[in-house]
Amino acid sequence: MSEWQQRLRGKLGAAMDTPEMLVPLASSRLVEEAQSVRLAEQHLRRATQAAEIVRQDWVQESDRPGLYLVSSNGKTLYAVDTNERTCQCADHQHRHALCKHLQAADVVEAWLRQEAAEQVELCAA
Ligand SMILES: [Zn+2]
Numbered sequence: 001m002s003e004w005q006q007r008l009r010g011k012l013g014a015a016m017d018t019p020e021m022l023v024p025l026a027s028s029r030l031v032e033e034a035q036s037v038r039l040a041e042q043h044l045r046r047a048t049q050a051a052e053i054v055r056q057d058w059v060q061e062s063d064r065p066g067l068y069l070v071s072s073n074g075k076t077l078y079a080v081d082t083n084e085r086t087c088q089c090a091d092h093q094h095r096h097a098l099c100k101h102l103q104a105a106d107v108v109e110a111w112l113r114q115e116a117a118e119q120v121e122l123c124a125a
Pocket of ligand 1: 088101
């Protein structure tokens with residue numbers, strides 16, 4: 001592991017102390033596989049921002065499964081489709097990035113699925 005990868009891993013470790021650890025876990029692979037320090041730091045920044053979005057409760061469900069309205073400042077809303085893997089934000093539109101909104105929606109969706117699975121277990125018991 002190169003020196004900069006170790007440094008990033010250290011930062012990632014701190015981010016994983018939060019309950020939103022799913023976000024850094026999901027993107028730790030992106031960070032490790034990044035082709036440059038600049039790209040790795042971009043991934044890390046997005047993951048950290050996604051954790052903050054989840055913490056602020058800025059991910060809203062919609063009537064359609066897989067469609068979420070996500071904000072990164074509590075005001076502007078972006079439509080995120082976790083099935084199509086799309087987001088309306090510039091980061092995603094221009095760089096085709098796994099943007100902070102998409103990552104935050106992924107975390108909330110994973111939690112909702114987990115909750116639903118636990119409900120089924122309760123009913124079966
Ligand atoms: Zn986005």
